[in-house]
Amino acid sequence: MPYLVHSEEDRASMLASIGVQSMDDLLVDIPQSLRIGALELPDGLSEHEMMSQIASLAARNRVFPDRLTFRGGGVYSRFIPAAVAAVTSKPEFYTAYTPYQPEASQGTLQAIFEFQTLIAELTALDVANASLYDGATAVAEAAMMAHIHTSRNEVVVSGYLHPEYVEVLRAFSEGRGIKVRKGTEPGPKTAAVIFQQPDFLGLLVDAKALTESAHAAGALAIACVDPISLAILAPPGEYGADIAVGEGQQLGLSPSYGGPHVGFISCRRELVRRLPGRLVGTAHDKQGRRGFVLALSAREQHIRREKATSNICTNHSLCALAASVYMTYMGPKGLRQVAEVSFKRAHALAQRLAALPGWEPAFPDRQFVNEFPMRVPKASAVVRKLARKGILGPIEVQRWFRELKGVVTFTCTEVNDSRALDELLAALEA
């Protein structure tokens, strides 16, 4: 059978050296009443047949070409250098476990240490952790940090934070008995003000003002950021936010129907002890050689148990590795070019769309980077029409925000070349 190693001979000789007659002698502790005859599953298949069966499922999905994908909402089509998969497909990385034995895991540990540094640099904060599951849980974990740090029981969500992030935040908060309030005005009970920059609609918020009002109320400011936009936009550290979180999918990860992606979190020095999850730091051996180890584990579940800062154990290391390769490939200049190209194309597109009869910017006086909301006639019809033309059109945000009837958000990145924009316009005008 596939992936099994023992031959019947091996099994017999192993039973013999254990000194038992049969497998049943090894399963004696399992009450007979619990034994099942067999699993209600079909027998296994050859690799060839398995592949064709699953490939036929893949074939039942419709894949829109990157260049004709104008849909974002938290997951974006971007150019991914081949270097990323070339690294993450190395079995030495992807078939290792969490690096419990540092001397035999220096590759993983150093890679994580570099990821922590990259995120800290990108967000301009002091320390980042080894990764979290995704952007949504990162927001929730940040809220937990604020709750513990301030011992206050409310978090204020300002503006259009990704609706799914809000849902996850609520689920986490309920457990800890934290109140999630939408609004802008923090009060004396407020542990943190949480905002997204740019927000779910692509709009830029006044991060500085929000941060100051949070601080004025003795609350922390938690900024949920788009990592690529940070090549252009002021990073949380520059406007004084205490914690930065975000979704790292754009840093070299494929959409993959929503996962696995990677959440990141970084914070000011004062909050480091509250960070959830793994942290890697430098250490030295007897000969003074530098190496890397899991650090500050006293925060974590395997030591602290119910008093841990979080329950997270397995995180998203390999996705963080992908993000590290991506950021290292781009460097500051490359990342900036990716951001600027996306910015320029999105603004060009916005202008051309606004010229369509009946189309208008949904928030004319608000700025954006490369995702933006338009108010359009017959939104659903527009999206369906584009799909027929092989274009993955904008998102109808009314699904989440009743007040935004007829509003759709378009996204543009470096993969939507100018011909792709023309095709989109042609399809809309047709």
Added chain:
Amino acid sequence: MPYLVHSEEDRASMLASIGVQSMDDLLVDIPQSLRIGALELPDGLSEHEMMSQIASLAARNRVFPDRLTFRGGGVYSRFIPAAVAAVTSKPEFYTAYTPYQPEASQGTLQAIFEFQTLIAELTALDVANASLYDGATAVAEAAMMAHIHTSRNEVVVSGYLHPEYVEVLRAFSEGRGIKVRKGTEPGPKTAAVIFQQPDFLGLLVDAKALTESAHAAGALAIACVDPISLAILAPPGEYGADIAVGEGQQLGLSPSYGGPHVGFISCRRELVRRLPGRLVGTAHDKQGRRGFVLALSAREQHIRREKATSNICTNHSLCALAASVYMTYMGPKGLRQVAEVSFKRAHALAQRLAALPGWEPAFPDRQFVNEFPMRVPKASAVVRKLARKGILGPIEVQRWFRELKGVVTFTCTEVNDSRALDELLAALEA
């Protein structure tokens, strides 16, 4: 620029430490009259743009699904275990050079040693080499071996040897002044009788008789074999052939429009010194540890120069590695099953095709394994019709053999499932 490492700063400092002003000082030996302004090539592209440009070329090719590919003629669609690419895509294998430094190349050397053993076992001969370019050049190299060994100047090609192999054999032979004669009767000048089992049409020849007649004439017998058929068919060693050669594409290599594939060659002990190309053998270090080294290099061009057994230097190691993984994955039982399934399906198909009006076996009294010739009405029309239905139909062999007007060869392997056979028949009956 992509793949370049030096920054302008690096370049300046390197020039400085060399002690020259500019690059031109390093190019002084090149006559000015030879200098060109620039290459007549477009400037480079980003990886993203390069990929889309080349992907659009790939998109201009039509790929027929494996299961609907019934075309063979030397290149076959077979199930390739994922293990093959997982091994050959390891940079430690694919970015190494020919293992000139054995201590730092044990991975490549042991893999080749295993390949040599696998081929020797498969062909039931004493020793195999590290690989050759392809089946065609393998036939030619074998002929050169026979020529040198017997100091005779003629080779006899019996039956339907792959026409392209014959062409290559002629090109090689011309250089050495060897006569290539088609026929079955070796004479006193004959260095070797060369036959293919099964032959280009898929037909089985009487390898034993051909071998004996060759030996009777003091010539060598060279068998060109299909490696997978050897799970069923008597191997060259069993019927006394002196040299076995063949094309290894079926052992885990994709069709890839004809290459790279891999040629193999094995021979009896007496001929080992005549073998072309690399040979790997065992050796030991001071501590008595076993290792692997390039052996018998005294035969080769880098030592023997014009007296070498061949001019081959770079061979097809990585393809040989793929073949080794494939054969090791299959093992004797797996290889046999692949061969038997192909045999059974091909015979089932032959029977069903023979039932079509006007269709008949081209050689009713000849046996085959999984490729077979049919005589059909309007051959070209049949092939075109199948193509319209998305099926890659048989080969019209008339292209090479005028006498075989209306004859086409079908191939069946483990990837042509029974539904695929039904689809083929349906398309033909339609």
Added chain:
Amino acid sequence: MTELLSFEKSREAASPPRLPEADVEGPESSQVLGSDLLRKKAPGLPQLSEPEIMRHYSRLASMNYSISEQFYPLGSCTMKYNPVVNEVVAALPGFAGLHPYQDEDTVQGALELMWRLEQALCAVVGVERVTLQPAAGAHGEWTALRMISAYHRSRGDTRTEVLVPDSAHGTNPASAALSGFQVVEVKSGLDGRISLADLESKLSPRVAALMLTNPNTLGLFERQILDIAEMVHATGAMLYYDGANLNAFMGICRPGDMGFDAVHMNLHKTFTTPHGGGGPGAGPVGVKAELIPFLPTPTVERTNGHLTLDFKRPQSIGRVRSFYGNFGMLVRAYAYIVAMGGDGLTQASRDAVLSANYLRKQVEDDLEMPHEGPCMHEFVASAQNLAHEGVKALDVAKALLDRDFYAPTIYFPLVVPEAIMVEPTETESKASLDAFAAAIKEIVAEAKSNPQALHDAPQNLPVGRLDEVAAARRINSYLQGQSEDPVLRWKPAQK
């Protein structure tokens, strides 16, 4: 061999990668955005060329031990062979290229796969529905506890405690705490099983659930699981199954039949999705009927062949992450299940148990075996017999690294002093188990003959034993503002 940090190799003047130009008329960000919106100081990402980057990561990779090259008997982690074909399957454009907000009609294949995977997992653990949303085991534990508390609340029954055995994994109490429960510890008896007497004494109407893994973290099957279930249910509490040890009995018995009401599974353990040096994994949660209303949204529903995502679930605990789970990992796990089939999964568990008992037998004279066998898929030994030579479990672990084996889990479970927790899995050959046993014998012999050699291990790795205490001290002085070296990140010297 060690490797500089990418940051240490970076050169200001290095040219950036070639990237597409905008090739449209449009403004620069600086022309549109106000200065307080704009970044002042560019992020200090490294500046390297592609060849340097690939060399860098290739060298880092070579500094790792991994299942691909080493026996990796890390107890409780089920480090079994990761089928290479699953990587190919997950990378199919038909899966990897899907946007999570595509319309349902364009992702029927993906939804069908999720639905089939749910069915298969139901069959393996004996539950009625499974949510594929949780990203890992701990996430699944917490998700299940959220459902359990919602269930109790829905019945106007407020329960504040969760029982956790002393042998439980740290994520259990942490997950319980994170969902607002007080954690009450239940003791293990001398036979390594949970003490029914102690359980009895801790059970009360305040108890929402008992979290249990079976076989427990000592690798021992909880013989009295049916009695335990009865006791727990009798008080109106629920029984939660930590699926980390599911590899012990697929096709032999099922948590659902044992009385567990909620079950998490680690697809990155039992179902071979690669662990990636610390994730991503996937921690689906299966539930019995009473808990179905509380499943996270959306669920995947199938009505005569057509698949939909059901968001309208009034009693749902809501979302536990964005989108639908770690889809790429779900694809791999499903591919594994299809290839193995019911017959293969059953044989896998039988072989896992066989290998563990075989290896246990090989080393039982060399290390202490605190509990009687047979074990299930793993066993916990103790290095206490080496105490008077001053040799600890840690020394044994490092000595194993020097012999080209990864180390077992050590110092867990906490109930066994100097614990060495060994899980061979079904995908290690007898030859490799024998080699490991031989290494243990050699090390135990060395403990007697030359203990210092063990304290000095490892010698054959890029670095020797690293001083974590000194590291912690340096971190503290940074956190207390006494030093500017964060230790947890690189900083340019000049800074």
Added chain:
Amino acid sequence: MTELLSFEKSREAASPPRLPEADVEGPESSQVLGSDLLRKKAPGLPQLSEPEIMRHYSRLASMNYSISEQFYPLGSCTMKYNPVVNEVVAALPGFAGLHPYQDEDTVQGALELMWRLEQALCAVVGVERVTLQPAAGAHGEWTALRMISAYHRSRGDTRTEVLVPDSAHGTNPASAALSGFQVVEVKSGLDGRISLADLESKLSPRVAALMLTNPNTLGLFERQILDIAEMVHATGAMLYYDGANLNAFMGICRPGDMGFDAVHMNLHKTFTTPHGGGGPGAGPVGVKAELIPFLPTPTVERTNGHLTLDFKRPQSIGRVRSFYGNFGMLVRAYAYIVAMGGDGLTQASRDAVLSANYLRKQVEDDLEMPHEGPCMHEFVASAQNLAHEGVKALDVAKALLDRDFYAPTIYFPLVVPEAIMVEPTETESKASLDAFAAAIKEIVAEAKSNPQALHDAPQNLPVGRLDEVAAARRINSYLQGQSEDPVLRWKPAQK
């Protein structure tokens, strides 16, 4: 760490892989074929499970040095970075899935790529047509010589000799001999260039061609190449260019302009297709007008956008291999050229020359430099200065291996005693060149202080220096029937 052979791990009883069943009515081979057609004894392939196989090859891989992890300054081999994206491009189903006998209309993209690659190579080396058929450099050499001899024959001119410099690579004389020519050696002068006097003396109406590489294998540009060309052409002979050293001057000058009539290129050197531990490569041959009629069949032709394969070439030398060349490697090389562009290729050669001269400078006080610089893309040093310590080039090479560098080419070219031939290529950073230079200094110092240490190198690799002489002796006794151990393959002990 060493690794057993797959054959040594094999177990008779191991179960074979799951494979498709025939699922059709049909006969077994044994029911149809006569017994003398059937195999009697099954081939002795190893019997292992997939996890064992993957472990096996993963461990073998880790025993290799490769460009991906080590500086690989193997002179004459141009071991530059192999772009990872090229592996992706070559694996596109639209290329990898093509059958060579598909009708031309269904492979227009493939033919277009071959045509564009031909155009690009023509532009780089300055010729009129290129055949992409040859599988490697030596194959290309031989193909070119076949064309040259056909050319002479077509003019009723039978020429029997080919001139080859004493510094030439072994494949040059071998290829000449294989195409039926007598090889006449031309001496190099003291300046490392070909001696015009000696060339003069060897030229005659019998000479069909002079084979030359430029820069020559000493890394020196043949300053008098134009005079050489004139001399050669004056006698009616042709000038052949061995393109192994093309990396020295792309975009700077062109062999065609130097007077070469035929040019082979190693795509696995200059154009970054990976060398695969010994191939596959690709050795296209470019020719001037006079040789076009003799190109191998088929050629790729393009008439207003439509591409065809031209098989009707009456004067062609025929086929040199099956199908159309190592297509997969052609795709990679084309991807490299498109990404680099004319500007990139030019800078690549300039950097290659810069790096060679820089590294030469760093080690010129440590090793002997038999010839004056500047060099082009590589340089040849000599270890003769270490002779009186009894240290040879081989010792230096092995000592480099211990320091995590692959070794330069040694003992080639033959004209330099104790030759150490170093080709850094443009894709190694200054830091890595400096590290290599430091290692050389350290080794040279050790040669003086402790030569034995160098004789004992390597120490840090899976095996120490292997005794090739003893191996050769064992092979001989096998070939002479005095032993049954073939040495060149594994055989079961019992046999």
